[in-house]
Amino acid sequence: MFQTENYNGTKEKDYPIVVKQLAALLDGETDIIANLSNASALLNQFLDDVNWVGFYLWKDDELVLGPFQGLPACVRIKSGKGVCGTAVSEQQTQLVADVHQFPGHIACDAASQSEIVVPIIKDGEIFGVLDIDSPSKNRFDEVDQKYLEQFVKTLEKFI
Numbered sequence: 001m002f003q004t005e006n007y008n009g010t011k012e013k014d015y016p017i018v019v020k021q022l023a024a025l026l027d028g029e030t031d032i033i034a035n036l037s038n039a040s041a042l043l044n045q046f047l048d049d050v051n052w053v054g055f056y057l058w059k060d061d062e063l064v065l066g067p068f069q070g071l072p073a074c075v076r077i078k079s080g081k082g083v084c085g086t087a088v089s090e091q092q093t094q095l096v097a098d099v100h101q102f103p104g105h106i107a108c109d110a111a112s113q114s115e116i117v118v119p120i121i122k123d124g125e126i127f128g129v130l131d132i133d134s135p136s137k138n139r140f141d142e143v144d145q146k147y148l149e150q151f152v153k154t155l156e157k158f159i
Contacts (some may be wrong), residue, residue: 015147018046021156025159035158037067043132044069044150051111052133056084058126061133063088069139074108082106087117087129095145097138110134120153122159130155 008126010013011128012103019111025038027069044053054068082105087094093119099105102115112133120127130152134140 011143011147014046015143015150018042019147019150022151023157024051026155029158032159033067035078035155038153039130039155040067040069043130046050047132049134049136049139052109052131055120055128056060057128058088063129066070070133071109073091074106075098077106083117084129084131087119088126090118091126093145093149095140095142099138111135113137114131114139116144116148118145119149119159120156122156124132125152127156127159132153 021067022039022042024138025042026035029035044050045091046103052068052073054073054078055066055069056063057066058064062079065075066120077085079085081104083094083096084106086104094115096102096105096138099107099112099115112135114134114137116132118130130148132140132148
């Protein structure tokens with residue numbers, strides 16, 4: 001049974017705990033939907049000042065909505081479109097301080113002001129993306145990027 005952790009240290013102290021919790025949650029489970037659902041719930045519980053945490057999965061040459069926490073979202077995103085599609089086409093994390101300054105941003109939730117998207121790559125191929133939105137500008141920084149990339153690397157081991 002999972003117990004809620006009270007995170008009260010610095011991001012550098014708390015993020016490694018979350019990565020370890022992810023590995024423990026996924027250990028022994030092979031169903032990808034169950035694993036992505038738990039991963040999004042874990043991050044949603046851990047992160048403050050976010051309004052959407054979830055996954056898009058690469059299917060038939062586009063991203064398709066996967067497990068998430070938040071308001072209903074865009075269902076399909078083409079490669080190169082918006083922050084998620086750019087993360088896919090460039091195969092690198094997109095750290096966006098102000099989504100309104102990002103060319104071609106797709107506004108699924110009008111409250112979103114900043115975003116981070118981490119590509120998920122399995123066996124050299126794009127699998128999907130982790131997408132996190134915040135209602136505040138400049139919510140995400142390089143520390144978030146470092147540890148969310150570690151979070152995704154851990155997740156990739158269970159895909």
